[in-house]
Amino acid sequence: MQYKPVMLALLEQSRQEEQILAGSLTPAERQARGELKNWAFKEIVAHVLVWMQRNGENLLLMKAGQPPTRYDNFLELNDQNFDEFCQMTWEQVQAYSDQVRSAYLEAVQSLSEEQLTSLELYEGQRGTLWNQIVGSCFTHAVMHYSDIYVKRGDIAQADQLQERAYQTLSGLDSGDVWQGTVRYNLACHYALTGRSEQAIDLIRQSLPLHPGLVDWSRQDTDLDSLRELPEFQALYA
Numbered sequence: 026m027q028y029k030p031v032m033l034a035l036l037e038q039s040r041q042e043e044q045i046l047a048g049s050l051t052p053a054e055r056q057a058r059g060e061l062k063n064w065a066f067k068e069i070v071a072h073v074l075v076w077m078q079r080n081g082e083n084l085l086l087m088k089a090g091q092p093p094t095r096y097d098n099f100l101e102l103n104d105q106n107f108d109e110f111c112q113m114t115w116e117q118v119q120a121y122s123d124q125v126r127s128a129y130l131e132a133v134q135s136l137s138e139e140q141l142t143s144l145e146l147y148e149g150q151r152g153t154l155w156n157q158i159v160g161s162c163f164t165h166a167v168m169h170y171s172d173i174y175v176k177r178g179d180i181a182q183a184d185q186l187q188e189r190a191y192q193t194l195s196g197l198d199s200g201d202v203w204q205g206t207v208r209y210n211l212a213c214h215y216a217l218t219g220r221s222e223q224a225i226d227l228i229r230q231s232l233p234l235h236p237g238l239v240d241w242s243r244q245d246t247d248l249d250s251l252r253e254l255p256e257f258q259a260l261y262a
Contacts, residue, residue: 028141028155031197032133032162038193039163040126042186043070046170047115049182055115061107066173067118071110072103073166074118074125080161081129087154088140092147133158159197164190164210171214180218187214205235213247224248225256232260 047055050066059065064072083093096102113121140146141155167190174183194207212227228248232239242248243261251257 026197027138029133029136029138032141032155032158033130035159035193036126036130036133036162038189039166040122042166042170042189043073043122045186046173049174049179058111059107061104064107065111067113067115068107068110069169069173071113071118071121072106073169074122075106076165077129077161078125080157081125081132084132084136084154084158087146087150088136090147092149129162155197159194164194175218183214183218187211201234202237205231205233205238209235209238209242213245216248216250219250221251221254221257224251225254225260228257229260 046066047070054066056067057065059068079094079096086093110118136154141158142153144150144153146154167186171183171186174180174186188211191207191211194210195204197203208227208231212224212231215221215224215227228242228251232242239261248257
């Protein structure tokens, strides 16, 4: 697979998902101001964008053979970012989106296929650059945008978003670990929205593909609604 065109398409799909979500909201909902522990739409979009911006900057560092900037204090940064984002209008967030996505596009375009797939760009590298791009520009957004739909009671739109993401992501890597991960992530969505049968079926598929998820699934709060079900318990018998 040639990953660069796929990553560029993924960046565009992420932009489209942002626009679909924005289009489903009223003008008042797009401009609404949230609270520190209950962010509103425009603040969540800005949150997704600021982490995309940071990842774009890190992509250029890693391309140059340098370790990326670490953000171990990410929770503190998120709180600090809220103070800025809550004062922005939706129009300002849209302008910020154009700016971030343009810079991110340039960063991805500057990478070679070898750089996107290499595990030896810098000392202590964890994962490929294409993996990091997927997480930053796509799966992070899908998680937050799906949550907005769910909180608004629009489960059908959340399902469509999650299932589009699943179809996109499952085609990126045929390896067992990746396939197990994308199934597990969709299972979490179904568990959180009350579809236990679909969730358990996907977890049943995911754990043999990615055994590293077994221990995590025992404590993952996304799956709490399944804990007492015999069908779920049988997965660990």
